[in-house]
Amino acid sequence: MSIKRKRRFHAEVATSSLSDIMFFLLLFFLIISTLANPNVIKMTLPKAQANEKTNKQFISLSVTEDKKFYIDKEPVAFEALESTLMSKMNTTKDQTVVVRIPFNLQVQDLVDVLQIGVRNNLKFVIATSPK
Numbered sequence: 001m002s003i004k005r006k007r008r009f010h011a012e013v014a015t016s017s018l019s020d021i022m023f024f025l026l027l028f029f030l031i032i033s034t035l036a037n038p039n040v041i042k043m044t045l046p047k048a049q050a051n052e053k054t055n056k057q058f059i060s061l062s063v064t065e066d067k068k069f070y071i072d073k074e075p076v077a078f079e080a081l082e083s084t085l086m087s088k089m090n091t092t093k094d095q096t097v098v099v100r101i102p103f104n105l106q107v108q109d110l111v112d113v114l115q116i117g118v119r120n121n122l123k124f125v126i127a128t129s130p131k
Contacts, residue, residue: 058125059088062100063113082116089122100127 061081062070069076076084089095097117101110110126117124 058096058098059085060098060100061085061113063102063105063109065102065105067105067109069113078112081113082120085116085122086120089120096123096125098125098127 060070060072062073064070067078069078069081071081071084071088085097089097099110099113101113114124116122
């Protein structure tokens with residue numbers, strides 16, 4: 001004896017919770033993207049055991065492996081590096097210059113950059129990544 005149903009069974013997918021999940025993911029990525037520092041050029045930094053965070057305003061000075069210089073993501077020739085850095089520092093003298101230099105460059109390249117700070121009595125900090 002076969003019993004027939006009046007209504008057929010239809011498969012359905014509950015999508016109400018999916019919209020909530022997508023909303024939370026969107027919020028998460030928006031918040032994380034605002035926390036990222038847009039003035040940083042990606043490079044491999046030297047490693048150090050202790051890192052100190054800077055809470056002050058700072059100027060980012062980046063040197064790439066092919067010895068190109070950037071001040072806050074703006075390319076600058078080495079000859080114009082000192083004048084550009086001093087023009088940025090004229091706004092406030094309390095700023096710190098964070099030097100980001102790859103670990104595999106020569107020490108002389110770092111010393112050439114740091115000499116600018118010594119001549120002009122600027123505060124320089126070398127950026128490192130944790131060990």
